[in-house]
Amino acid sequence: MFLWRLAVDVLPSKNTLFERTGKGDPCHAMCVFTKETLSHLFIECLVAKAIAFCSKWGLKLNAVVTSNSQDLVRWCVNSSDQMVNMLGGKDFTTLLLATFLYVVWELRNDRVFESKSSISQATIRWNSLVEEFKSVALERSLEQTVVKENNWTPPQSGRICINTDAACNPDKSAIALIARDDKWKDMLIAAKPVPPLRVEMAELKAIEWALTIAKEFDWPYVDWLCDFLSVVNQINAS
Numbered sequence: 688m689f690l691w692r693l694a695v696d697v698l699p700s701k702n703t704l705f706e707r708t709g710k711g712d713p714c715h716a717m718c719v720f721t722k723e724t725l726s727h728l729f730i731e732c733l734v735a736k737a738i739a740f741c742s743k744w745g746l747k748l749n750a751v752v753t754s755n756s757q758d759l760v761r762w763c764v765n766s767s768d769q770m771v772n773m774l775g776g777k778d779f780t781t782l783l784l785a786t787f788l789y790v791v792w793e794l795r796n797d798r799v800f801e802s803k804s805s806i807s808q809a810t811i812r813w814n815s816l817v818e819e820f821k822s823v824a825l826e827r828s829l830e831q832t833v834v835k836e837n838n839w840t841p842p843q844s845g846r847i848c849i850n851t852d853a854a855c856n857p858d859k860s861a862i863a864l865i866a867r868d869d870k871w872k873d874m875l876i877a878a879k880p881v882p883p884l885r886v887e888m889a890e891l892k893a894i895e896w897a898l899t900i901a902k903e904f905d906w907p908y909v910d911w912l913c914d915f916l917s918v919v920n921q922i923n924a925s
Contacts, residue, residue, distance in 0.1 A: 689789045694878040695861035696756045716798040726753045786816045842910045844869045850912040853889035860884045862893035
């Protein structure tokens with residue numbers, strides 16, 4: 688859920704609120720003189736760098752370049768081969784980086800709303816979250832369960848599977864998609880804001896956008912997944 692909010696750029700950073708409303712202070716609560724952009728908050732800030740480096744993984748963020756929220760999501764889910772190999776696998780790397788961003792956001796909120804922050808406590812919190820999620824993942828891998836129809840399963844050889852989704856509120860909507868190949872590799876992750884829409888219309892908008900992207904990438908064989916089942920059935924049958 689946190690990565691989804693980040694991908695569609697709805698995290699209420701101080702700079703985002705200032706740009707959209709013209710009110711408040713755009714500066715980062717822990718840097719005072721630097722605007723609280725998402726790139727600064729999660730990557731460039733010395734506080735974020737300290738949390739990353741002081742962890743047992745000793746991550747260095749100096750070489751990470753991001754300019755917007757989607758770059759941050761790509762950093763999590765499509766990390767470099769060097770980082771994946773260093774950390775021990777793609778899934779764990781995504782887990783590690785996603786929980787890192789979440790912990791930095793928690794720390795930021797503690798400073799903004801409660802006037803307190805602790806790098807050491809944030810690092811401990813990050814370690815705890817990673818171990819918690821690892822335990823859950825291990826338990827699930829040991830369970831012999833029947834895969835439900837709405838779960839992701841790899842498409843047949845030579846096909847692409849595209850999952851679309853939409854999020855709506857009274858004054859803003861957003862659509863997103865994930866495309867994966869038959870090796871379960873992420874081919875594309877994208878999201879963008881759209882005008883306020885009803886949920887069913889937003890779902891249709893997401894599928895329409897995904898169709899356009901599939902044509903641009905010349906993906907002739909596509910399987911479709913979304914919450915709007917009747918539309919998916921019609922597309923898959925065509």
